[in-house]
Amino acid sequence: MPTLFEKVWNAHAVRTLPSGQTQLFVGLHLVHEVTSPQAFDMIRQHGWGVPFPQRTFATVDHIVPTSSQKRPFIDLTAEQMTSALEKNCREFGIQLFAPGDDAAGHQGIVHVIGPEMGLTQPGMTIACGDSHTSTHGALGAIAFGIGTSQVRDVLASQCLALDPLKVRRIDVNGTLKPGVYAKDVILTIIRRLGVNGGVGYAYEYGGTTIDRMTIDERMTICNMSIEGGARVGYVNPDETTFKFLKGRTYAPKGEAWDRAVAWWKSLASDADAKYDDRVVIDAATIEPTVTWGINPGESVGITEPIVTKDDEALTFMGFANGQKVEGTKIDVAFIGSCTNGRLSDLEEAARFVKGRRVASHVKALVVPGSQEVRRQAEAKGLDKIFSAAGFEWRGAGCSMCLAMNPDRLEGSQVCASSSNRNFKGRQGSPTGRTLLMSPVMVAAAAIAGVVTDARQMLEEVHA
Amino acid sequence: MAPITAVSGRGLPLRGDELDTDRIMPARFLRAVTFEGLERHVFEDDRKANPQHPFNNPAYQGVPILVVNKNFGCGSSREHAPQGLIRWGVKAIIGESYSEIFFGNSSVLGMPCFTADKASIDALQTLIEAAPDTVIHARVDTGVITAGTLRIQGHLPAGARDAFVTDKWNPTSMLLADFEQVKGTAAALPYVSGF
Numbered sequence: 001m002p003t004l005f006e007k008v009w010n011a012h013a014v015r016t017l018p019s020g021q022t023q024l025f026v027g028l029h030l031v032h033e034v035t036s037p038q039a040f041d042m043i044r045q046h047g048w049g050v051p052f053p054q055r056t057f058a059t060v061d062h063i064v065p066t067s068s069q070k071r072p073f074i075d076l077t078a079e080q081m082t083s084a085l086e087k088n089c090r091e092f093g094i095q096l097f098a099p100g101d102d103a104a105g106h107q108g109i110v111h112v113i114g115p116e117m118g119l120t121q122p123g124m125t126i127a128c129g130d131s132h133t134s135t136h137g138a139l140g141a142i143a144f145g146i147g148t149s150q151v152r153d154v155l156a157s158q159c160l161a162l163d164p165l166k167v168r169r170i171d172v173n174g175t176l177k178p179g180v181y182a183k184d185v186i187l188t189i190i191r192r193l194g195v196n197g198g199v200g201y202a203y204e205y206g207g208t209t210i211d212r213m214t215i216d217e218r219m220t221i222c223n224m225s226i227e228g229g230a231r232v233g234y235v236n237p238d239e240t241t242f243k244f245l246k247g248r249t250y251a252p253k254g255e256a257w258d259r260a261v262a263w264w265k266s267l268a269s270d271a272d273a274k275y276d277d278r279v280v281i282d283a284a285t286i287e288p289t290v291t292w293g294i295n296p297g298e299s300v301g302i303t304e305p306i307v308t309k310d311d312e313a314l315t316f317m318g319f320a321n322g323q324k325v326e327g328t329k330i331d332v333a334f335i336g337s338c339t340n341g342r343l344s345d346l347e348e349a350a351r352f353v354k355g356r357r358v359a360s361h362v363k364a365l366v367v368p369g370s371q372e373v374r375r376q377a378e379a380k381g382l383d384k385i386f387s388a389a390g391f392e393w394r395g396a397g398c399s400m401c402l403a404m405n406p407d408r409l410e411g412s413q414v415c416a417s418s419s420n421r422n423f424k425g426r427q428g429s430p431t432g433r434t435l436l437m438s439p440v441m442v443a444a445a446a447i448a449g450v451v452t453d454a455r456q457m458l459e460e461v462h463a
Numbered sequence: 464m465a466p467i468t469a470v471s472g473r474g475l476p477l478r479g480d481e482l483d484t485d486r487i488m489p490a491r492f493l494r495a496v497t498f499e500g501l502e503r504h505v506f507e508d509d510r511k512a513n514p515q516h517p518f519n520n521p522a523y524q525g526v527p528i529l530v531v532n533k534n535f536g537c538g539s540s541r542e543h544a545p546q547g548l549i550r551w552g553v554k555a556i557i558g559e560s561y562s563e564i565f566f567g568n569s570s571v572l573g574m575p576c577f578t579a580d581k582a583s584i585d586a587l588q589t590l591i592e593a594a595p596d597t598v599i600h601a602r603v604d605t606g607v608i609t610a611g612t613l614r615i616q617g618h619l620p621a622g623a624r625d626a627f628v629t630d631k632w633n634p635t636s637m638l639l640a641d642f643e644q645v646k647g648t649a650a651a652l653p654y655v656s657g658f
Binding site: 011012013014015017018019020021023025027034035037038041046048051052062063077078080081084121123124129130131133145146147148149150152153156157158159160161162163195196199200226227229231252256257259260263294295312402403404421423424425426428430431 | 481
């Protein structure tokens, strides 16, 4: 009767530490340029090694320019941080998926390339110095966002000192209405359970709606678990998971594949599993959802008025109680990020964009989540559709989700964004304003020039 | 490292729920390969937007205790946030609640994050707003927090509390203490042995 969380936790528990915490083995460690250089320095200072270098993989995503990845970068800080990671990976024997303008690279956002390469597998414990590591739970892994001192711990020992989490089962049942996406589901979950409702919990997502979702959609859901306070989110592995993984570069092959599938199946939460809490959500009640405030729980359905006591958020965003977000003029449209920067996100947005034009006052960006996503999108001609509509077609990276590279808001610009955080200043300007929504809703806002209910324009697409 | 049994000193009242780590340390200050100098950028955008921000108030410069509200440190896992606060001079935080990653990052850096109920936090904030010279004593072992005549009950999870008082808050040496056991656990995992 254990849950997947308990089975995976127990399989990776090395021992109970004198502090009372569990020493947990980490099966896959993902590293990027921003939260790791200090960790590597500490390893050197203490004379520690990296005993499991083959269990760590690195890439450059946060700071990488998306206009051109030609080295050396014009941004000298980006070049310095990238060089530091290259040096650290060489010194400790860690595989790096490096940036570059060559055609065959595998650089990308850590949470996009892990699953894409088949590095992320069911039953693994995964850690990365990034809070959106919860994404990997979409494949039935238990994945923790960690800080730099913990990156150091994983490098030095391949372990973390952690306390176990409680498990909240979230069932989403029924059929989503047309024009409602995984992004709307997770924004609705966060709105209902609160931005700190998940503290102390792992979120196990299930129910008929989640069962029918693709891995890409499940990744969107698990990705934003942390925005609801839950450090870990996961979906039990099933046939969809196995089909997604089969044939990927690091996935098991031949007879090992069959043994792997058998093990993965055994890890799913038992039918009679005991949960610390349960929540049920009716998919039919979910509308296309947009945030209006300064945390991801401050959202409304597109047809709904804002009702809040958070005057700070209203003042910052320039909204009033009773107002709808629909009709809000936007300056920038951003499609990308570890939440919604995968091929299916770009395909869905491109289908909507085809034959239309971005409003003349809107700067619109499409940033693929990885070089592989970019290649696949170009093979399908999506780059041409976006470019013809007036979107800028960029290289892979985190880009305007957190604006550590030149992609950023100016002044108090309003951005319709497919990313995950609408915090004050998140997109690079202290007074910039972010409206989170699905990639299709971003595309609709880019074309209309104002936030709009994409469903009204979807009918034209299907006609 | 050394045991951390108590933190004493003046306090800075920082009101507001959901103060995320992008607010504490905006991402542009993460463009560096060290944590050096982060103390200069703590709450930089909030301080510029609001001259009355407590971090701008001369009365609170360099005080060792922050008093905050709900879900402090939510969002990004960036350790740059607690690193910046610690380098600014903060040695402990007292608040209604924290995000899990921020709490863990702070703990391994030796900065206890006490919780207390909303009414107690409000009383403590009100007190140090009116009398910034008030010295707060926060005991890690019992959780008892006193300030002037105010006495409130703070809490730390048992694991974090014991780690602070027994000098085990930085776990690396413990994680390395029994490496044979780590190898044994790894070897038993099907994916490590190639299925």
